[in-house]
């Protein structure tokens with residue numbers, strides 16, 4: 001099906017670090033007529049040979065701004081990427097960058113208020129001037145201690161220094177944004193899934209979202 005003239009039904013997949021966003025997207029690879037845009041972590045790990053993710057975790061005060069500026073650019077590129085399918089599934093968004101990660105870094109003081117102000121102006125400009133479409137947010141809700149264990153197990157080298165408290169605060173920011181709705185402009189309705197379940201049970205949970213996501217593709 002070619003949707004060159006109509007915009008795709010756009011789903012943003014959100015949740016804490018290690019909540020299974022990539023696994024969720026992979027579940028939808030079996031279906032036709034759906035574009036999967038996984039998060040560009042590999043681009044963040046290799047920008048002209050520089051590992052920005054590693055620099056950010058190694059020296060946050062120095063590199064958080066650079067990292068988030070690049071994340072915003074790569075997320076915006078994904079939001080704006082043309083697709084020929086009627087459904088587009090995206091891992092994360094410019095919104096979680098702003099409401100969760102940049103907010104967290106401001107609160108921790110790793111972003112100087114002046115750096116935060118610059119990023120905030122970028123977000124405001126994007127929000128008002130550049131169309132960023134979202135029709136549904138799938139929130140993979142988790143318990144911080146569970147994702148903390150997963151992060152330790154998957155052993156992505158850059159994340160080994162991340163403490164449980166960081167994951168707990170990020171969890172609260174996701175909850176504030178997607179459940180408590182503390183920001184006026186939540187961009188789409190939110191479908192909450194239990195992402196604490198382990199791999200043997202999670203497929204059944206993912207299936208609960210198929211109807212809402214695929215309704216435009218079938």
Ligand code: DCP
Pocket residue numbers: 015016017018019020021022023039041053068071092096097098101102159
């Ligand atoms: N990150 C960040 N700021 C952002 C987005 C991500 O600091 N705006 C960091 C947090 C992680 C890494 O990038 O160290 C990737 O985090 P994600 O939660 O986006 O992706 P995961 O790979 O953890 O997703 P999942 O395990 O749910 O598939």
